[in-house]
Amino acid sequence: MKILIKDGRVVDPANKFDEVADIFVEDARIFKVAKNIKADADKIIEAQGKIVMPGLVDMHVHLREPGREDKETVCSGSRAALAGGITSVLAMPNTEPAIDSVEHLKILKEAIQKSAKNNVFICAAITKGRQGEALNDIASLKKSGAIALSDDGASIESDSVMLEALKAATKEEILVICHSEDKKLSNGGQVNSGFTSTRLGLRGVSSESEYKRIERDIDLAEKTGASIHIAHVSCKESVEIISKAKKRGVEVTCETAPHYFSFNDEAVLGYDTNFKMNPPLRSKEDVLAIRKGLADGTIDAIASDHAPHTENEKDIEFERAEFGVIGLETELAVSATELLGDCLLNWTKLAEKMALNPSRILGINKGTLSVGADADIIIVNPAKEWIVKKEKFLSKSRNSAFVGRTLKGFVEYTFYKGKVYKWNS
Numbered sequence: 001m002k003i004l005i006k007d008g009r010v011v012d013p014a015n016k017f018d019e020v021a022d023i024f025v026e027d028a029r030i031f032k033v034a035k036n037i038k039a040d041a042d043k044i045i046e047a048q049g050k051i052v053m054p055g056l057v058d059m060h061v062h063l064r065e066p067g068r069e070d071k072e073t074v075c076s077g078s079r080a081a082l083a084g085g086i087t088s089v090l091a092m093p094n095t096e097p098a099i100d101s102v103e104h105l106k107i108l109k110e111a112i113q114k115s116a117k118n119n120v121f122i123c124a125a126i127t128k129g130r131q132g133e134a135l136n137d138i139a140s141l142k143k144s145g146a147i148a149l150s151d152d153g154a155s156i157e158s159d160s161v162m163l164e165a166l167k168a169a170t171k172e173e174i175l176v177i178c179h180s181e182d183k184k185l186s187n188g189g190q191v192n193s194g195f196t197s198t199r200l201g202l203r204g205v206s207s208e209s210e211y212k213r214i215e216r217d218i219d220l221a222e223k224t225g226a227s228i229h230i231a232h233v234s235c236k237e238s239v240e241i242i243s244k245a246k247k248r249g250v251e252v253t254c255e256t257a258p259h260y261f262s263f264n265d266e267a268v269l270g271y272d273t274n275f276k277m278n279p280p281l282r283s284k285e286d287v288l289a290i291r292k293g294l295a296d297g298t299i300d301a302i303a304s305d306h307a308p309h310t311e312n313e314k315d316i317e318f319e320r321a322e323f324g325v326i327g328l329e330t331e332l333a334v335s336a337t338e339l340l341g342d343c344l345l346n347w348t349k350l351a352e353k354m355a356l357n358p359s360r361i362l363g364i365n366k367g368t369l370s371v372g373a374d375a376d377i378i379i380v381n382p383a384k385e386w387i388v389k390k391e392k393f394l395s396k397s398r399n400s401a402f403v404g405r406t407l408k409g410f411v412e413y414t415f416y417k418g419k420v421y422k423w424n425s
């Protein structure tokens, strides 16, 4: 199949390219990027006024398979991802069972082979059952296809286990993704500590529980020479600590999620569990620090932390509800609305944070429109406003913090493996 995308604004940070041009796709690969391409095509897409950019790479996604297929599956989650313009995801290992052995990894791999609609990469657990005690066989997990390690949902509490984990990961040259939470400090908290927790009468989660753990992990990474990536950064101090570490030359990268730059902790004052996540929404000052960290480059990536949960687990009393929100289908539009609108980022920077940087951090050959690359491409209408509707989600779960919001920027087409998907709002 030969496809010609005509006259779009092609945004490709890998090649420092941002110009109106055509893209010619042949056999699911990018064949040519130039102005006025004359070629015989089976399909022509007019993209005047549209942004043509690499398919997004979301490095923090909970697909829930195996074990919690009532929340999400590889099939439903990867299809939801495509609708959000995401052509590659990294699947997190806090499944049931956890991806902590070659045998469990094989179950996931089979599900991916059978039903994935986009590229699903695998993050394996660091410790047995994600209990933070016994290290998994990292060499075999890598050999079987894991491209990163994380106990996401939990941090490794023991300093010595984390040290051993980082040593082993360095030896195997595999990235460690850190969920940064000192459980002794977060202590069963439900929302950000301060005014919100006092007002709601709920136990608070301090910023300290996050940034103290980041400090420890950066310190251990510095000692071992490991590469670490800090997941879902939510507060000001974390941004400052990571910025300083980067300046010292520590191999550390980080991500935040759209909810942390869109809402502050006042959003939970109505006890709406669609604003309950871990880490929690933070103060106005933290939100500003996250935005600044994205603008100045301290925060490398935007990832959804797509965390689907069923209605039975969310539509209940606040303290009993699960932590987490879905995000695959809204993350590009939310990021465009929040960050372009405030002139913090431009489309090139957005493509960096949502496609190129995550690819580089994960060491995968994605996030670029280079000639010869897989034609993972999206076409975005930057001017289109749309309202997020619960019933429109392709995800199996509906626990979004953005339902009812008007967003500006809509993914109209996703190209993946030679197929072209057209989306309607």
Ligand code: DOR
Binding pocket: 062, 094, 152, 153, 154, 179, 276, 277, 278, 279, 307, 308, 323, 324, 325
């Ligand atoms: O809110 C969250 N939900 N934070 C996590 O770290 C895990 C995630 C989940 O798996 O539901």
Ligand code: ZN
Binding pocket: 152, 153, 154, 179, 231, 232, 278
């Ligand atoms: Zn996490």
